[in-house]
Amino acid sequence: MTPQDRDYLHAILKEKSGLVLVGEKDYLLQSRLMPVARRHGMESVSELVAKTRTPGNNGIINDITEAMTTNESFFFRDKTPFLHFTETMMPELLKDRSGTKKLRIWCAAASTGQEPYSLAICLKEMSERLAGWKIEIIGTDLSAEVIEKARSGLYSQFEVQRGLPIHMLTGYFSQAGDMWQIDSSIRAMVTYKEFNLLESFAGLGKFDIVFCRNVLIYFDQLTKAEVLDRVANQMNPNSYLVLGAAETVIGLSDKYNSVAEKRGLYEVKGAGAATVGGVDIAKPVFVPRSAVSGAA
Amino acid sequence: MKNCLVVDDSNVIRKVARRILEEMNFAIDEAADGQEALDKCRQGMPDVILLDWNMPVMDGMDFLIALRQEENGQAPKVIFCTTENDVGHIMKAMRSGANEYIMKPFDKEIFEAKFSEIGLI
Ligand SMILES: C[S@@+](CC[C@H](N)C(=O)[O-])C[C@H]1O[C@@H](n2cnc3c(N)ncnc32)[C@H](O)[C@@H]1O
Numbered sequence: 001m002t003p004q005d006r007d008y009l010h011a012i013l014k015e016k017s018g019l020v021l022v023g024e025k026d027y028l029l030q031s032r033l034m035p036v037a038r039r040h041g042m043e044s045v046s047e048l049v050a051k052t053r054t055p056g057n058n059g060i061i062n063d064i065t066e067a068m069t070t071n072e073s074f075f076f077r078d079k080t081p082f083l084h085f086t087e088t089m090m091p092e093l094l095k096d097r098s099g100t101k102k103l104r105i106w107c108a109a110a111s112t113g114q115e116p117y118s119l120a121i122c123l124k125e126m127s128e129r130l131a132g133w134k135i136e137i138i139g140t141d142l143s144a145e146v147i148e149k150a151r152s153g154l155y156s157q158f159e160v161q162r163g164l165p166i167h168m169l170t171g172y173f174s175q176a177g178d179m180w181q182i183d184s185s186i187r188a189m190v191t192y193k194e195f196n197l198l199e200s201f202a203g204l205g206k207f208d209i210v211f212c213r214n215v216l217i218y219f220d221q222l223t224k225a226e227v228l229d230r231v232a233n234q235m236n237p238n239s240y241l242v243l244g245a246a247e248t249v250i251g252l253s254d255k256y257n258s259v260a261e262k263r264g265l266y267e268v269k270g271a272g273a274a275t276v277g278g279v280d281i282a283k284p285v286f287v288p289r290s291a292v293s294g295a296a
Numbered sequence: 297m298k299n300c301l302v303v304d305d306s307n308v309i310r311k312v313a314r315r316i317l318e319e320m321n322f323a324i325d326e327a328a329d330g331q332e333a334l335d336k337c338r339q340g341m342p343d344v345i346l347l348d349w350n351m352p353v354m355d356g357m358d359f360l361i362a363l364r365q366e367e368n369g370q371a372p373k374v375i376f377c378t379t380e381n382d383v384g385h386i387m388k389a390m391r392s393g394a395n396e397y398i399m400k401p402f403d404k405e406i407f408e409a410k411f412s413e414i415g416l417i
Contacts, residue, residue, distance in 0.1 A: 074409075079412075157381060157399050158403075158406070161398065161399065161402075161406045161409060161410065162405055162406060162409045163409055165396070165413045166386065166390065166396050166397040166413075167390065169386070170383055170386055170387060170390070174383070175382065175383060
């Protein structure tokens with residue numbers, strides 16, 4: 001792989017997914033892209049790169065992007081966000097939205113589904129307080145592969161042992177060969193969709209809770225700031241944003257307030273800050289730059 | 297430092313478990329079957345017991361039932377750690393007083409997840 005190949009790959013990844021690779025991750029390119037090259041019948045990563053420079057190879061570019069993103073997730077990851085969900089966010093929202101009895105929750109980097117399903121399990125466990133409520137959970141991710149796995153609700157023995165207490169495994173899963181499948185009643189609570197956070201959020205609708213965890217960490221400052229501001233525009237007044245343990249809005253977006261003593265939890269106050277009639281007047285819509293590959 | 301009694305008839309498994317649990321800051325004692333484990337518990341209850349199911353002399357289930365009838369036998373947390381990975385075995389273990397359940401093979405991440413599940417780390 002030449003330095004030009006490397007720079008070119010960095011540029012495509014940034015363009016397509018926001019993913020920014022730092023120097024020491026260079027070896028990752030080679031080790032993660034070699035299997036993609038072989039799958040496409042090529043001998044080297046350089047050959048793969050050459051192929052993406054010719055038009056009509058968006059499929060290969062998607063495969064490259066998927067191979068380079070980190071999809072790791074587990075049930076009830078970091079635990080506290082889910083405590084905040086049941087003990088802070090839900091009680092507040094049940095009071096605040098009692099007029100409409102509707103809530104929409106967005107997992108903006110849902111990966112293989114553990115995060116949205118953990119939320120669905122939390123809701124199931126408090127279902128006696130939710131009679132008459134309509135609660136939607138929408139899980140989106142850039143990668144078609146992880147979305148497909150999320151929809152299937154199938155997890156390995158290893159995956160169900162990271163973060164799931166045993167009574168939840170026996171309570172909400174059944175055995176399917178070597179795998180464990182989450183019950184259809186839980187699966188039915190989540191809608192999955194392939195979606196890139198760099199694209200326009202128009203059409204997603206408004207949300208009351210957004211989990212956007214462990215994805216901004218891979219973006220550069222400008223992309224983080226843009227995504228955070230645009231997420232705020234998709235949030236109803238008095239809504240909650242939850243970030244990953246190593247992520248913050250501080251220095252990136254002024255549309256959120258931290259919730260006292262709840263690390264990683266933020267509120268959007270008032271009527272969506274700079275929004276009038278649902279149209280953001282303060283910020284231009286973020287338009288992704290045209291693809292590096294030259295494909296329209 | 298919390299004490300963990302590792303009960304397994306395979307000394308390879310005991311060694312692997314010991315290495316991981318020592319990294320997690322537990323003081324380890326070992327037993328090769330349920331009877332040996334019960335004798336050790338009678339001398340002093342550990343904070344947690346990592347328990348295999350199938351063992352000679354006294355198996356894990358018989359040990360668990362006996363332990364819970366001992367004076368102070370409710371005190372230790374018991375985590376089954378076994379190749380038995382069907383719902384029937386899991387339910388039976390939990391009904392008999394186990395606190396958590398690990399299906400082999402395990403690794404450090406699973407140990408950390410399960411030990412934190414019952415408030416041990
Ligand atoms: C580490 S996982 C996080 C999963 C889950 N939120 C959690 O915290 O466990 C990161 C996910 O972000 C997705 N991702 C990366 N860039 C993205 C983008 N531009 N738009 C949407 N999803 C993206 C990846 O495909 C990956 O599944």
